[in-house]
Amino acid sequence: MTRLSETTEGISWVDQFRPEDQCLACSLLDSLALIEHDELVDAIQDSIIDVARNINGVIGIFSEREIRRGKGGVPNALYQQPRRKKNRRAFGQGPQPVKPKLPYDMSVGSEGIIAWLVTDICKQQPGKFVSHPSPAQIRKKKVRHFMLVTDMIGSGRRAYEYLDSAWKVASVKSWKSLGLIDFTIVSYTGTEAGVSFLKSHKTKPEVRIARSCPTIFTEFDKDTAEKIRSLCIHYDPIDHDGAESLGYRGSGALLVFSHGCPNNVPRLLFKNDKRKNWKPMFPNRGTAASRNAFNSVKEESELRRKLARMNEVRLSRGDWTSLYSDEAKSMLFVLAAIRTGPRQSEAVSRKTGLNITLINILLENANQWGWIDANRRLTSIGKGQLNYARRVSKSPVNSKKNSERALFS
Template identity: 35%
Template sequence: MSNQPEALSESKTAQRWIAQFDDGDREDAASLVDRLELFNEGQVTDAITRQLEEIDTAQGRVALYAEREISQATAFPIETYSNPHGNLSERAVAHAKFKPVSPRRGATRVGSEGWMAFLISQAIKANPRFVNHPAPRQYNSAKRTNRIRQIVIVTDFIGSGDRIWTMLHKFWRVPTFAAWWSRGYIRFHVVAAVGTSGGVARIKSHPCRPTVCVANVVSTLTGPQPKPWAEKWLRLAKRYGKDHDQPLGHKETAALVAFDYGMPNNVPAVLGQQFKRWKPLFSGRAPSDLRSFFGLPQTTADLLRSSIENQWAKLKRVLDFRSRRRDRAEMLAFLLALRGRWHADAEVEVAERSGLPTQDVLRLRGVAMSAGWISESSRLTDSGRKLLKAGLARRRREVNKVAGSNAPYYPTSLRVS
């Protein structure tokens, strides 16, 4: 383990990828690959499971659907009937089933939608108030509290947001669901482990006004606002990806993310696609020399330690979170990422800038307001500016752990020595 590279760019897989660049561009290519945010399957599963557990089912049952492409024009077939006034109307076919996920031709697994369907089946075992891909007839019940009140679409990653937007729209085009929504009977909800701020904004623009919950927001090279830090990587991606029809990935998202089970099509083409004589960083599952960077065990010893210590990667995060150093670093990252007044969905923007999960952003905002470091509009106060200045000056100084306390520690002042 002592020979393990510290940076992703130093791995054998990354070195082979970097070697494709001209000598003068290899430093920028190495920094680009080191900027990727990495997630493993276990982290994605935990993030989705945790968010599903937080959904309120007291007011009614919740329909869970795995994100997927729907080839039909609508989520369910529509039939014409004569209403009580003698006029012709349209409605969903009551007994129509939501088309099940099927394996892709030539593939051994059904893709992320099959995995999401499995997570949904596990969530239903834990909470019988959830309903697995229900048909329209299952939405009504004689008992009011047993009626389905929420439609939740589950996905691992939101890139451009187009696929979920389209899925929502195909529910929206079913007259029955549109009528239920207009009367307040149902609401739409999206749960994702990882996403981009642009993708989240795209989904929220749908007329059904869905609630979108994303555990981790990743950076992109593109966006509505210019990103000076991304300019050199944008030039690199465009120049070396010029032979690909989408050099910045699907919908020019240019997301800086990779999963141990594969790269999404929203990353720059030079990272995730093979074209002409160009080879991606990796295709399919991550090679063995990258496993440790994804928080996965690499050797038999690692596997045994993971088993004994109950998923070391997860435990390590908890232990780090309990340390004063981690708490201070998170607070400083949050304060640095603040821009202007707080507004709806500001946690998504702050999460992208800081690299913190959205739930931690909201938690840290509450702590900072209670401590008087920010105002109610989330602007830095004088004490907040002093904390930030002192914290940045001492960012490399070792801080001893507080013995006998598991509670997060937030100093009220930091002295510069």
């Protein structure tokens, strides 16, 4: 089982730490969730389509990007509108899907991927979705939903400011107050703090994420998390700030995309110091040098680590993973996650790293089979499935066949 810390890039990065800190540095590196392009795109697309099923009317879909600011650093309005106090009917073009914040900054990061995804969905269902509609299109096509799409909600600041820019438009406020338009944010992942922050916005958006974002504070026990936090501050190549050393606004995220490293992860992972004595794992937030690691890191090691965090010691050490199909392993993983609670889908995703849509399907099946009750508590049958996996061994001749039968009988 290959870990990120065992790759060539990982070994080189860990070697920069003092010998007594290298074990902790390995733990930090191996806790990163590595998300490939196809997984990102498929999960966001599935979430968008799932949300759309419950929405009547046309959906205006927008890809999140940095909003330009006016005087005092306040985000500009999303649409043009007259400056007079009354009859401020919005007009003009819709926002551009991809636009650098500064005229000399031509990097667009993940915005390009999200913009492409938005365009593709609008081509697939032109009667349901309108890409970045103008005020005139909103009125003509009777757009009844404002959907903002992004890859990650870290602090939530950028998506919050995008909603602010829309809320500065008098027409948008009017549509909302009349019940003509609602807001939804769809993201691949998001931190608890970031999601909570967005839900507090005046537009009262629904926030849909495909999986919860692992952070230093969710992936480690309290003592280890504090040690990791201190490590990130001590080795921060910038200024050892107590919050920003952990990533933008102290997010402490532990998730990296194949297209780039977000600025919400600890800075020692992607920042150089001025003298370039520190070589980050993802220089300039790029992942090109480490891209092979996305394919080499094995899922089983991550599964066992997470099971150990759930106090499922026997499952984390046993041979049962070789006896079950991927579907069966996911089911047992979810049953282990809800054994002690909390049992909400988002909480289960934080524990397991599984997609929330998949979790909901598995839990629905578990309820139908009588393994959990209406409150998502394990029944005696559900507990029996976990107990069997704890006892099972790969030594019997037909153990895999027997294990599958036990799980789905």
